[in-house]
Amino acid sequence: MSQTRRTFAIISHPDAGKTTLTEKLLLQGGAIHLAGEVKARGQARRARSDWMKIEQQRGISVTSSVMTFEREGITFNLLDTPGHEDFSEDTYRTLTAVDSAIMVIDAAKGIEPQTRKLFEVCRLRSVPIITFINKVDREGRACFDLMDEVADKLALDVCPMSWPIGMGGQFQGILDLDSRKVSRPEGPSREFLGTVEEGVTLPDDVAEELELAEAGYPTFDIDAYRGGDLTPVFFGSALKNFGVSELIDAIARFAPPPRPQPSEAGTIEPDNAEVTGFIFKVQANMDPMHRDRIAFMRLVSGTFKRGMKLTPSGLGKPIAVHSPILFFAQDRELADSAEPGDIIGIPNHGTLRVGDTLSERNQVRFTGLPNFAPEILRRVALKDPTKTKQLRKALDDLSEEGVIQVFYPEIGSQWVVGVVGQLQLDVLISRLEAEYKVGATLEAAPFDTARWLKGTDKALSDFAEFNKMNLARDRDGDPVFMARSAWDVNYQQERNPDLTFCATKER
Numbered sequence: 001m002s003q004t005r006r007t008f009a010i011i012s013h014p015d016a017g018k019t020t021l022t023e024k025l026l027l028q029g030g031a032i033h034l035a036g037e038v039k040a041r042g043q044a045r046r047a048r049s050d051w052m053k054i055e056q057q058r059g060i061s062v063t064s065s066v067m068t069f070e071r072e073g074i075t076f077n078l079l080d081t082p083g084h085e086d087f088s089e090d091t092y093r094t095l096t097a098v099d100s101a102i103m104v105i106d107a108a109k110g111i112e113p114q115t116r117k118l119f120e121v122c123r124l125r126s127v128p129i130i131t132f133i134n135k136v137d138r139e140g141r142a143c144f145d146l147m148d149e150v151a152d153k154l155a156l157d158v159c160p161m162s163w164p165i166g167m168g169g170q171f172q173g174i175l176d177l178d179s180r181k182v183s184r185p186e187g188p189s190r191e192f193l194g195t196v197e198e199g200v201t202l203p204d205d206v207a208e209e210l211e212l213a214e215a216g217y218p219t220f221d222i223d224a225y226r227g228g229d230l231t232p233v234f235f236g237s238a239l240k241n242f243g244v245s246e247l248i249d250a251i252a253r254f255a256p257p258p259r260p261q262p263s264e265a266g267t268i269e270p271d272n273a274e275v276t277g278f279i280f281k282v283q284a285n286m287d288p289m290h291r292d293r294i295a296f297m298r299l300v301s302g303t304f305k306r307g308m309k310l311t312p313s314g315l316g317k318p319i320a321v322h323s324p325i326l327f328f329a330q331d332r333e334l335a336d337s338a339e340p341g342d343i344i345g346i347p348n349h350g351t352l353r354v355g356d357t358l359s360e361r362n363q364v365r366f367t368g369l370p371n372f373a374p375e376i377l378r379r380v381a382l383k384d385p386t387k388t389k390q391l392r393k394a395l396d397d398l399s400e401e402g403v404i405q406v407f408y409p410e411i412g413s414q415w416v417v418g419v420v421g422q423l424q425l426d427v428l429i430s431r432l433e434a435e436y437k438v439g440a441t442l443e444a445a446p447f448d449t450a451r452w453l454k455g456t457d458k459a460l461s462d463f464a465e466f467n468k469m470n471l472a473r474d475r476d477g478d479p480v481f482m483a484r485s486a487w488d489v490n491y492q493q494e495r496n497p498d499l500t501f502c503a504t505k506e507r
């Protein structure tokens with residue numbers, strides 16, 4: 001069964017066209033009926049998620065969601081990642097739950113900073129990537145330029161799968177290199193309405209380009225793609241619906257079905273009969289009056305049935321999953337069963353944490369779900385000093401949810417929060433007030449980054465003797481070095497070869 005699942009995410013820099021492409025993918029998959037429904041800035045969407053003030057104020061989607069659609073016997077699970085410039089660990093962690101990704105690039109801009117950052121996260125786990133060069137209906141950079149940039153900046157082999165016949169005003173259609181068919185724009189808006197021509201004679205300059213491209217780039221090799229060494233490149237226009245169905249076909253044909261997941265006791269295969277999964281995201285529920293949360297579980301093995309009892313690794317005793325949620329487009333549907341690769345939303349009251357393994361027999365512990373070293377650190381100052389206890393509870397809760405990371409310094413009483421994106425700080429302050437009635441402000445911290453320390457007890461205590469000022473504990477009590485700069489990290493690493501300064505922590 002799991003062979004029919006494709007669980008993937010779209011990675012891109014803001015404005016490259018992720019929302020538009022998502023919308024078109026869902027339309028083609030029949031998951032939504034009208035264009036515009038996914039549009040994050042739309043009024044309907046705002047109404048739906050008005051529980052989160054920041055989303056309203058900024059008109060952006062803070063939280064990721066899951067969209068499922070089917071086409072020709074394949075079930076696609078598209079995990080949305082927040083598309084804003086400020087992004088959080090949610091984004092990173094969502095990428096631990098996918099088997100492949102589509103990288104959307106604006107043909108006029110090429111590789112932009114966030115594309116690159118997200119790509120690096122994919123590379124950590126060798127997540128295979130299909131590249132979609134978007135907006136060819138507009139004037140863009142030369143195809144060779146774009147292909148070479150992907151190859152050079154990301155150190156990947158690139159293989160063209162389609163080629164635009166002209167761009168911008170000259171745009172005449174897209175040639176599929178495998179079938180040699182051309183899809184042409186048609187109609188008043190020049191959207192793709194389904195004309196496909198075979199045996200087309202190409203204009204001389206395009207024919208020449210193609211010859212060069214086909215001779216100059218490697219041919220498609222599915223093993224190299226699945227190993228994360230080669231990216232097939234498609235050209236298209238999300239807006240005009242060009243190259244989108246080719247993209248779906250490529251995911252169906254080439255993208256890997258659910259992959260095995262590393263665990264402490266070896267790799268767990270999807271066809272393993274025991275139901276196992278891991279939590280990659282926890283989201284506060286729509287209703288701020290109730291502390292309900294939805295934990296997002298990626299199913300790794302077994303067939304999940306509603307009402308099943310699973311044991312979360314963090315809890316030790318089983319919970320019955322009576323009302324799991326499957327995400328079908330924007331509507332929630334009660335799930336009766338799910339297969340490896342599927343995502344299940346499990347309502348709970350804070351018992352499930354990001355990184356938890358859930359399983360029937362409670363013997364499996366998945367690894368490889370990292371916390372990332374924060375890039376922004378701030379001290380938390382209380383407006384009302386009597387609220388220390390509430391603040392501690394809130395910080396512990398929110399760090400469990402993955403909204404922030406929290407560090408309790410060994411010396412001094414000012415707690416430090418760490419995030420990878422500025423937006424997380426705004427979410428923190430707003431939720432402290434709304435949900436915990438704690439007024440707080442954030443102050444500059446004398447640290448720039450943090451590293452988890454690994455080493456023998458002796459190495460750790462030797463280090464602590466001279467560096468107590470810069471030591472803290474995270475919410476699990478693990479030691480963390482609070483560094484003034486990246487230089488500081490390198491310096492201490494050189495002086496303390498027995499210790500490892502880790503930029504990620506696996507739970």
Ligand code: G4P
Nearest residue numbers: 013014015016017018019020083134135138237238239240
């Ligand atoms: P994002 O989610 O990656 O941030 O990008 P989004 O889809 O919102 O697209 C950003 C802008 O680029 C939008 O225009 C969108 O219409 C446009 N766009 C997306 N795909 C294509 C394409 O294939 N061709 C062209 N020409 N434009 C494309 P906007 O003006 O910012 O928003 P809107 O006023 O259209 O909503």
